[in-house]
Amino acid sequence: MMIDVKEGWEVKKLGEICEFGNGLWTGKKPPFQKVGVIRNTNFTKDGKLDDTDIVYLEVEKSQFLKRKLRYGDIILEKSGGGPKQPVGRVIFFDKEQGDFSFSNFTSIIRIVNSEKVDFSYLHRFLFFSYISGATEKMQSHSTGIRNLKFDDYKDINIPLPPLPEQQRIVSILDEAFAAIAQAKANAKKNLKNAKELFESYLQGVFEGKGEGWEEKTLKEISLEFARGKSKHRPRGDASLLDGEYPLIQTGDVSNSDHWINSHSQTYNEKGLAQSKLWPKGTVCIAIVGSNVAETAILNFEACFPDSVIGIVVNPKKANNEYVDYLLQFFKAYLKEKGKGTARDNINLATFEFQKFPFPNVETQIQIVSRFNLLSTETQKLESIYKKKIADLEELKKSLLEKAFKGELGTQVTAVKVIEHPAKIATISAKELQAGIVAFALQRHLEQNKANTFKHVKAEKIVHLVEQVLNIDLDRNPVKDAAGPNDFPHAKRVEFRAQKAGYFYVKKGDNGYEYTAGSEIQSVISKTEIALHAKVDKLTWLVDLLVPMNTQQAEIVATVYAAWNNLLLDKKFVDDEAIVTEARENWHPDKLKIERSKFFNAITWMKSNGLIPKGTGKRVLAKPAK
Structure with missing residues (x-):
């Protein structure tokens, strides 16, 4: 070197x-x-x-x-x-x-x-x-x-270099590597959270079975349920290989993600004669060794040995993707059933009396559609975090190379800390805001508070979520009569939401009312996947606001924004300064609200840990018409 x-x-x-x-x-x-x-x-x-x-x-x-x-x-x-x-x-x-x-x-x-x-x-x-x-x-x-x-x-x-310079280099590298290690730990934790979040959705569906679901064995929903074939011994005899018929092994099943899209071996005519060609769409279950209970679906015709079980589902009774997701959820249980011998294994007898939850086929297809969407979002997140981890390793190499060339300065910023607002890479800002509104609507419905969830409160919740979760929703909030608002952006979000069937907004006798659409759960799921590690904070914040009426939510959001403005401007901050900024310096309509309510809001916010940090966007005065 x-x-x-x-x-x-x-x-x-x-x-x-x-x-x-x-x-x-x-x-x-x-x-x-x-x-x-x-x-x-x-x-x-x-x-x-x-x-x-x-x-x-x-x-x-x-x-x-x-x-x-x-x-x-x-x-x-x-x-x-x-x-x-x-x-x-x-x-x-x-x-x-x-x-x-x-x-x-x-x-x-x-x-x-x-x-x-x-x-x-x-x-x-x-x-x-x-x-x-x-x-x-x-x-x-x-x-x-x-x-x-x-x-x-x-x-x-x-x-x-001279000894003092060696020691200086070590000190700088130690500080930089500590920051890199923390960033890697955070990325790995987020990667783990993303995987676990998808698994929690599987659990929610398969354990929270709906009305009309039935318990059935895999054989009951199959046209064919059998082990693969490989009669010739030894199985890897070269005379069977290198033909035109794909050959799938347990490793191919394990290394696939839902669909088997590639293969590393093939059978020739002699190999096919002692095996069986399974149709595209067959669900494969690895039943021996370290890959036991791993599953995936053939995306082409292929052969496989008796170390794999094949399921050709009856389309009148089941959907093959639903079956694969179902088996993914039961994987840990099936692995446990395979223990107890020198080599882990399960077999056809394992499934003889084992029953699984099945709704009707139409519901299965709807569930698969939702899982596929969530799986795509999860994979995007995993890709982002894996790249971040790889980039951090490259950063470490780069710092070391500079160190031993004598190119390190007096200080190294190893990891750039991104302050609010930060974009969520796996979802558009408009879609994310629609998901946040849908999430808040669902929490209000669950707590019988939907009558308090109108335009003003929804926008106040969105503003606080954007600030507290350190995310960028592409909003440009202004000092409005009803607090920090970006209603033009909210209107665009509502149009998107109504078109997609997430939720609907209609003017009623007491303001604009929200009703859930048929696809509300899909956007909530997509939002929770995108926010992953921030979901707990989202739930905490929304649940704090659910019991409030419109004016209470308006005051809290205004106080938060005013307080944050003072911090951003590096001004002196005490309760009096916050109230003056939130009431007298905000909008003339705020003078209609007693000052005591603003002081009460500050006390409540402090007691609940809802305290701004002086980050994010400053809420500006509303432009004159």
Whole structure:
């Protein structure tokens, strides 16, 4: 690996600045001593020591004394690895107490002169060498194990600035990496939440069965329910393969997402003669090994062996996509039923008396349509978070490369924090606002408060949701008589909602009234998927506002907006200043409301944690007509 070295820096071979030691063997001569032994399994992807499962062994004392780890030692993986994990990982030993050594699959790297080389700096450089792929070229293969070419590794060029600069670089990298680690943890949590949210919808449907649902076995809803065929032994005989008939294995089922769209093997005519060609649309269930209970649907004609069950559904009784989603929900249950033998497996007998919930076919198709929509939105979210995690890893590499070229400044902003307002990437702002209104309408209906949910209250809820959840709904709110409003945008949202059947708005005797449409649940589900981690906060906020009448909601939203304006303008804030901004400085109509109600609103907001942070859009004065 070639790195352009900054003027004034030295370059030394790793072998010139360090000494090395081979790993520990337990030995056979007493006396023995119990010590913790660091193994390959204790290496993390981030180059840190995972001490959760350190093994403790009785080892020959004389062997251990020569190989006792010290704080600041670097442990190198010299044997092991695999196709997706090359050998050459490094970790930093950060323990100051206890007796620890390292296994014979690892080696120790110990700095000779700590006044010239900082061990954290060296560890960071060797870690960079690994993740950038430089050490991958230094490995050899033997009997399936990868071994590091040690002489090549010792010849790695180490760029060495003066010791204070090494320590400064380490300090900057530590701060940046901590921010990256937190951002990755958040992205992984959001990814997990997105997956769990879809699973919760499956649960809601299949456990909250509606009227007219029946319990049936899979055989009862099938035209054919049987295991695949592969009569020839051995199954992988080359004489059966490389023809025109797709061959599906359990791994193909497991690696598919709802539909099987690809295959890695094919049968020829001889292979087909000892198997069976299943039609497109067949639901496949893997029934053995690590893939047991995984399911997917054939998107082409294909053969599969008896390690897979095929279901050709009766279209008068079931929908194949419904059956696949149903089996996805019951996967954990079926996996559990397959335990208890040397190799996990289920079979036709597993399903003989097992009944599943089935509504009529029309309802099944409606449920599938909803699940497909939610699945698409979930996959978009997963794609976003996976890309974010990958981008953060690339950022880490970039920072390391700059560090060892001497290009780090005095400060590094590792992760850009996006302040409100932030767009939700998987849903349009108009669709999201329609979903928020639909969600609020449903909460009002559930709590028998629909008579309080009119135009003004709906717009106040939307404003508060946009602010509190840190999202951008493309609104441009102004100081209106009824509080912070963007009614032109609300009208466009209502038009979209009514056209899609989410909800309807009609002028009544006491203002504009909302009624639920046939597709209200679909937009609510789509919104909850898009907001995922923010759904709990949305529920909390809307439920705070449901009991309020129109004026109460208007006052709270106005106070929140006025308070937030003061914070944005960096003005002095106390209760009197907030009330003056929300009443006297807002709109003439606000003077009709007693000041005490504004003070009461502030007290209520503080007690419920509804406090602005001085972020987001400033609510401006309404332009003169």
